[in-house]
Structure formats: C-alpha cells, structure tokens
Amino acid sequence: MNGADAQSPVIVVGAGLAGLTCALDLVRAGLPVRVLEAADEVGGRVRTDRRDGFLLDRGFQVFNTSYPQVKRRIELARLRLRPFTPGVLIHTAEGGRLRFTDPTRRPSDALALLTGKQDRGPGQGPGPLALAALGPLCALDLLAPPRLLKRLPELTTREELARWRVPDRVVDGFLRPFLAGVFLEDDLDTSSRMFHLTWRSMLRGTLTLPADGMGAVPRQLAEDLPPGCVERASPVAALSAAGVTFADGSAADARAVVVATDAAAARSLVPGLPAVATRTVTTYHHAATRSPLREPTLLLDARRRILNTCVLTEVAPTYSADGRALISTSVLGTDAPGREAALREVLAELYATGTRDWERVGSTTVAGALPAMVPPWPLSRTGRTASGVYVCGDHRATGSVQGAMASGTRTARELLADLRRP
Known part of the structure; x- marks a missing residue:
C-alpha cells in the first residue's frame, strides 16, 4: 500500500483478461478503480483485428468452455460460440491423414482410428x-x-x-x-x-470460437465494468510512491497499484520482479475463394513444420464478410523473409490443394505469447511483491485464459485483504 488518500482509486495497469478480472472483483467490493490501457482497445494479447472484411485474432486462439473462471464470469450466450469438431486431423509422416477424436463424442471416428483406417493416403493408425x-x-x-x-x-x-x-x-x-x-x-x-x-x-470442455472473434471475451468483461472505468490509450511509463506516471509526464494518485501487463512490461515497471521465459508465435492468415477443408477441424503436421492450421470460416463463418475462406496457420518464432513462401508449400501438401492464389491477409507475431512453463512451475503465485505493488497475469499462474483470470481473481482477493487490515 502507498500513502495515497483512502478515497483514491486502485489503479490497474493493463486491460487484458487478468487486469479486467481483477478490476471487476475490486469494483464489486465497492472500491473505485481506474483501468489504464496503453492500447486503443482492451484484451492485451487476446485481441481481434478487422482487416479487409476478415476477423483476425492475434495468434491462433480458442475458447474452452470448461474453464472454471469462464463458467463463473462469462455469459456464453453473448459470445455466440461456434465449436470445433471434437478431434484433430494429423498429416502423417507418410503423407496420409489420420483422424484422432474423442470416442465419447464421435464413436464412429474412434472406430476408424482403432482399426487403422486413414482419412486419406498411405499408412496405418x-x-x-x-x-x-x-x-x-x-x-x-x-x-x-x-x-x-x-x-x-x-x-x-x-x-x-x-x-x-x-x-x-x-x-x-x-x-x-x-x-x-x-x-x-x-x-x-x-x-x-x-x-x-x-x-x-x-x-x-468444448473448443470454440466466439462469432465476433476472441476479442469478444475481454470486451464482455470490460462492458461489465462501470462506464469510464477503462481508459484506453493511457500508457503508464513508471510507478511512483503515490501512484503512476504516464508517458506524457503527468501523474495519478492511487490507493494501490496492480500491474496486469505481460511479463516483460511488468518487469520493466516493477524492479526486482523475476524474469519469466516466454514463447513466441507467428500466425499467418490467408484468404481463398474455396475452403481447402470443409469441416471445422484443426489440421496438424506430424513432421512439426507448423504448429497447426485451420479454416476459421468453417468454425465461424462470421470471420469473413464476403464468403471467402479464411485460413489460419501458426508457427513457432518470428516472421522472416521467405518464411511465408515456404509455408505455402507446406500448406499445399497438408491441404492437398494449390495455394499460390491464396491472398495473404496478414501475419501477426506475438512475442511472449505464453510463459515457458517448464518444471518447476508454480501453478499459482501471489500477487503481492516486495515493493507493495501487486502483479497479476498468466505469467503468475498458467498460460491460458483460465490462468490469466485466476491470477486476477487471486490478486484482487489479496489486495482486499490487505486493505481491511488495521
């Protein structure tokens, strides 16, 4: 706690899932809250951009309906969720295609897998x-x-x-x-x-996509906060004894400060915060006049040349405004010259179709997309820090929607307990 007046708000730096969840619990406890977001929209890494009539999530993301925080906080009907099939297709090393499915949901597909039947090409299951x-x-x-x-x-x-x-x-x-x-x-x-x-x-759970993109999830959380609580385009440059200092040099007092940014930004704002190794992913979006796979299913590569690929418009047709197919493909690391051209050759093999006429709609590299959760990895960390500032985010829990929201929940609970202490 800092020395600010008790009527000063709690400032939450960052309007991602963790920060919004934390802010909601603080508001419901009766505290005044300001959520300061550097970007022009809420969501952090869970953002959806509109480009050329397409919805482009930043990185390949899915919404899992089984997460406890999701069940507690999200009105699923408002998201208009569209499901993936309960399984995946694997492009095998031999060039065939094998379907792995949940036998409790698709018994006929499971029978084909058990008998070694391929969807296409040589080889056995x-x-x-x-x-x-x-x-x-x-x-x-x-x-x-x-x-x-x-x-x-x-x-x-x-x-x-x-x-x-x-x-x-x-x-x-x-x-x-x-x-x-x-x-x-x-x-x-x-x-x-x-x-x-x-x-x-x-x-x-069921893996799904919201009809309006993954960005609809943080937008729903933000809509449940009081009007004016979230202040967009408000980058915080530093923390002070009384609150925060903005990038333009102005300042704001706070009763307490919660840093709810990604791991790198949190470490720059909170001295002494341990470094967290993270993973980087690049997602490419292509448009095609015809869908190369007429089902809402993830396609994987046993040779691991990609992470996954999917025709997003087979899952949620609302991702395209003009009926064209939108294909999303994710790879580890960053974009580089020639990488997209090489990726087209891989996709031509995986989808068994030509890809030269596919339009490149865009690509997004997400640095620090997930924490590297190698052992030993604590599944939950306190939001308290030695400096009296609170920190939350998936890097303080688990790299998932559930982890980010759970970290925000825990941090709000700890902050409220500290404020109630005599």
Whole structure:
C-alpha cells in the first residue's frame, strides 16, 4: 500500500483478461478503480483485428468452455460460440491423414482410428493397443479433482507420458504435434502438472470460437465494468510512491497499484520482479475463394513444420464478410523473409490443394505469447511483491485464459485483504 488518500482509486495497469478480472472483483467490493490501457482497445494479447472484411485474432486462439473462471464470469450466450469438431486431423509422416477424436463424442471416428483406417493416403493408425495406453491417463484427468492433479509429481510432459507408458507412436504421431500448438513448444518440456490440467480441460470442455472473434471475451468483461472505468490509450511509463506516471509526464494518485501487463512490461515497471521465459508465435492468415477443408477441424503436421492450421470460416463463418475462406496457420518464432513462401508449400501438401492464389491477409507475431512453463512451475503465485505493488497475469499462474483470470481473481482477493487490515 502507498500513502495515497483512502478515497483514491486502485489503479490497474493493463486491460487484458487478468487486469479486467481483477478490476471487476475490486469494483464489486465497492472500491473505485481506474483501468489504464496503453492500447486503443482492451484484451492485451487476446485481441481481434478487422482487416479487409476478415476477423483476425492475434495468434491462433480458442475458447474452452470448461474453464472454471469462464463458467463463473462469462455469459456464453453473448459470445455466440461456434465449436470445433471434437478431434484433430494429423498429416502423417507418410503423407496420409489420420483422424484422432474423442470416442465419447464421435464413436464412429474412434472406430476408424482403432482399426487403422486413414482419412486419406498411405499408412496405418497407431492401433488399439497403443491407444489403450491413453485410457488410464484420460480417466485420471477426466475424473480426478484439480487439487489432486496439482499435487502429482512434477516432471516434463514427455517424462510423464513415458511414466504412463504411452507408446512413442502415439506421443510423436498425435500428442506431440497437438500439444505443440497448446504450449508453443515441440519438445514436450512443459510441466506435467500443467499438461494434466490442460488435458482435463480438453476432455471436459468444448473448443470454440466466439462469432465476433476472441476479442469478444475481454470486451464482455470490460462492458461489465462501470462506464469510464477503462481508459484506453493511457500508457503508464513508471510507478511512483503515490501512484503512476504516464508517458506524457503527468501523474495519478492511487490507493494501490496492480500491474496486469505481460511479463516483460511488468518487469520493466516493477524492479526486482523475476524474469519469466516466454514463447513466441507467428500466425499467418490467408484468404481463398474455396475452403481447402470443409469441416471445422484443426489440421496438424506430424513432421512439426507448423504448429497447426485451420479454416476459421468453417468454425465461424462470421470471420469473413464476403464468403471467402479464411485460413489460419501458426508457427513457432518470428516472421522472416521467405518464411511465408515456404509455408505455402507446406500448406499445399497438408491441404492437398494449390495455394499460390491464396491472398495473404496478414501475419501477426506475438512475442511472449505464453510463459515457458517448464518444471518447476508454480501453478499459482501471489500477487503481492516486495515493493507493495501487486502483479497479476498468466505469467503468475498458467498460460491460458483460465490462468490469466485466476491470477486476477487471486490478486484482487489479496489486495482486499490487505486493505481491511488495521
């Protein structure tokens, strides 16, 4: 706490999911709050841009309906959610296409997988014995309470899958390319505890897209705050003993300050905050006159030349204003000269169609898209810091919508408890 007047507002720096969630809890507790956002719109990394009649999410993102924070805070009907199919297609190393699906939701697809039937091309599926090894692991994650999963021994995901004796052909043929797009790393180095919680959410929830893009999620949170609470285009340059200093040199007093930015920005504002390693992803958007895959399904590459690709307009036709197909493809790292041209060749192989006439609508590199959650990775950190400032964000919890919102919730709870102390 700083020495500002008790009538001064709590200032939240950053209007991403963590900051908006924190602000909502503080407002509901009766505190005056100012949310200062440097950009022209809320959302942080969860933004949707409109370009040439298309909705372009910043990076490939999906909305999982099973997250506890989502169930508690988001009115799903307002998002007009559109579901993906409960499974993925894998372009195999042999050039075929294999469908992995949730057998509880698509029994016919599961039967094809068990018998080794490919959707297209040569090769065979992993077979029933190999897939059966996933059964006990899935049962644990589906049925066990989260508190139990959080207490499991912590290994890397690869070590954990080996401990459960999941065959390499299932790991490398399905789990590794799928999880690469989830954790933004293709070596399965992510904490096994994070894997179990993520796998649980996949089994229990539905992956969807809001009809108006992922940016609709933070916009809904912002709309539930009092009018004028969120101040856009208000970059904070530094923190002071009494509050914050803006980029133009002006200042604002605060009863308390919550820094709800990404990891790099938080560290620049809060001296002594530990560094957090992060992952970077680049997403390319292409438009085509015809859809190269007539279903709302993720397409993965067993050779791991991409993280994933998807025809977004098969999931949510509202992502295109003129009926053209919008294809999203994500890769690790940054954009570079020649990378998009090489990507077109890969996509031509994956979709079995020509891609030269596809229009490049745009590309977005998201630096620090996710924290690198390698062991040991605490699933939740306090929002309190030694300097008296509070910090929240997915880098203080888990790299997900759930993690960001849970961190904001915890930080609001801690701040309120500190204010009530005599």
